[in-house]
Amino acid sequence: MRVIVTGGAGFIGSNFIRYILKKKPGWDITNIDALTYAGNLANLSGIEDSPKYKFIKGDISNPEDVERLFESEYDYLVNFAAETHVDRSLYEPGLFLKTNVLGTQLLLNYALEKRIKRFIQISTDEVYGSLESEGYFDESSPLSPNSPYAASKASADVICRSYSRTFDMPVIITRCGNNYGPYQFPEKVIPFFITKALKDEPLPLYGDGLNVRDWIHVEDHCDAILAVLEKGEIGEVYNIGGGNERTNLELTRIILEILGKPESLIKFVKDRPGHDRRYALNCDKIKAELGWSAQMDFADGLRKTVEWYLNNKKWCDDVISGEYMKFYELHYRERS
Ligand code: NAD
Ligand code: TDX
Numbered sequence: 349m350r351v352i353v354t355g356g357a358g359f360i361g362s363n364f365i366r367y368i369l370k371k372k373p374g375w376d377i378t379n380i381d382a383l384t385y386a387g388n389l390a391n392l393s394g395i396e397d398s399p400k401y402k403f404i405k406g407d408i409s410n411p412e413d414v415e416r417l418f419e420s421e422y423d424y425l426v427n428f429a430a431e432t433h434v435d436r437s438l439y440e441p442g443l444f445l446k447t448n449v450l451g452t453q454l455l456l457n458y459a460l461e462k463r464i465k466r467f468i469q470i471s472t473d474e475v476y477g478s479l480e481s482e483g484y485f486d487e488s489s490p491l492s493p494n495s496p497y498a499a500s501k502a503s504a505d506v507i508c509r510s511y512s513r514t515f516d517m518p519v520i521i522t523r524c525g526n527n528y529g530p531y532q533f534p535e536k537v538i539p540f541f542i543t544k545a546l547k548d549e550p551l552p553l554y555g556d557g558l559n560v561r562d563w564i565h566v567e568d569h570c571d572a573i574l575a576v577l578e579k580g581e582i583g584e585v586y587n588i589g590g591g592n593e594r595t596n597l598e599l600t601r602i603i604l605e606i607l608g609k610p611e612s613l614i615k616f617v618k619d620r621p622g623h624d625r626r627y628a629l630n631c632d633k634i635k636a637e638l639g640w641s642a643q644m645d646f647a648d649g650l651r652k653t654v655e656w657y658l659n660n661k662k663w664c665d666d667v668i669s670g671e672y673m674k675f676y677e678l679h680y681r682e683r684s
Contacts, residue, residue, distance in 0.1 A: 350375070351377050351422065352425040353368075354408050354455065355408075355428035356392070356428065359531050360470070361428035362531050366392075367571070368570075373400070375400065376402075377402070380406045380429070386431075386533050386535075388531075388666075388667055390663060404416065408429045414454050422464060424466045424468070425459050425467050425468070426577065427452060429447065429451060430470075430501070431448060433535050434474075435679055437497035438495070438496065444500040445496075445500050448501055452508065464518070467508070467517065468573065469504060469519060470524070471524075474501060475491050476490070477494055478624035479628055481626065485587070485629055487586065518583075520577075520582060521585045523585060523629070524572070525588070526564065526627070527569050528650065529567065530660075533667060533672075534664055538650075538653065539664075545609045548609070550613055551604075552617040552684075553615065554596070554618070554619045554623060555619035555623060557595060559624065559626065560596075561627055562627055565653075569588060572640050575639070580638060589642070590646070602647075607654060617683040
């Protein structure tokens with residue numbers, strides 16, 4: 349199989365490429381990535397010389413780049429490329445719409461013309477909006493996004509649906525919960541708090557710290573995507589979750605305990621505007637229809653993740669670039 353992976357230099361995309369090269373040694377992967385502040389070829393070190401892997405530097409919202417990509421023939425496309433940080437979407441919503449909506453639509457156009465056999469849109473649980481303490485979202489729950497990031501992902505989902513219904517395109521959408529694991533950019537809460545705690549700097553917990561996220565190890569997510577790619581039903585949506593709901597305060601305490609750091613590092617700060625209270629997914633469909641379920645124990649997965657960051661301090665220092673720091677200083681000054 350010849351597979352396009354977009355956004356393969358980011359967190360989940362790079363884990364997915366490693367996973368596929370191991371699980372499907374006969375497959376050829378082409379990774380197109382714009383290498384934004386979140387994209388990093390060091391995430392793929394060791395595989396750049398593989399004859400089964402090719403990299404194209406390109407922007408999915410730029411017609412010339414996408415045209416160049418589609419000069420070759422492919423079977424599948426998995427679309428990870430996106431602007432992904434909710435906090436950044438508060439400052440630069442237009443960029444989120446350009447990449448996440450227009451970029452996806454451009455890929456759909458070319459994939460349609462080139463008769464791609466399966467187009468997998470990697471979406472998120474955030475498109476459903478927020479839950480209080482009870483209940484779960486299933487695939488038929490209404491879309492009710494609250495941040496510009498979530499709205500851009502929800503827009504991409506409905507555009508994918510329209511291409512599937514109108515042009516009979518083989519599109520499948522996956523909606524996953526919060527991922528954790530190696531190579532995650534240290535702007536997302538787990539690697540951010542690990543790297544802060546290692547420097548004995550305060551961990552800025554938004555609001556009352558009682559917002560809940562459902563955590564899944566990135567390898568379980570990659571496994572689910574492969575199941576959808578091979579066995580998923582065209583035109584369908586699949587929720588993917590780890591079943592590990594934790595409040596941010598519980599999560600922060602576990603990280604501090606693993607690192608042997610004091611809870612006095614926790615600093616409650618002004619809340620994120622529009623902060624979703626709780627995400628929780630009903631994943632019965634993918635379990636029943638595709639036989640997938642998450643395998644990683646949360647305590648083990650988190651411990652391994654902390655160890656990965658401890659062993660890769662240079663990677664962390666290198667990725668926190670000038671562009672990221674400008675956002676970081678403004679955003680956290682406004683929170684304090
Ligand atoms: P990430 O921010 O780590 O990586 C995104 C990648 O996309 C980067 O390599 C970046 O350079 C690339 N990119 C950005 N704009 C681009 C453009 N215009 N053209 C080409 N490449 C571009 O993100 P991630 O956490 O790996 O998320 C990957 C996908 O999974 C996203 O679509 C995201 O919405 C979705 N998702 C993420 C999570 C999570 O918890 N991280 C959960 C559910 C769904
Ligand atoms: O400094 C912080 N303090 C804090 O309390 C940060 C960065 C986050 N938080 C809280 C906000 C959330 O309740 O931690 C929780 C997780 O925050 P993020 O890591 O920013 O993730 P979230 O907003 O839940 O979105 C993530 O999950 C779904 C990803 O970033 C998305 O790309 C994915 O679609």
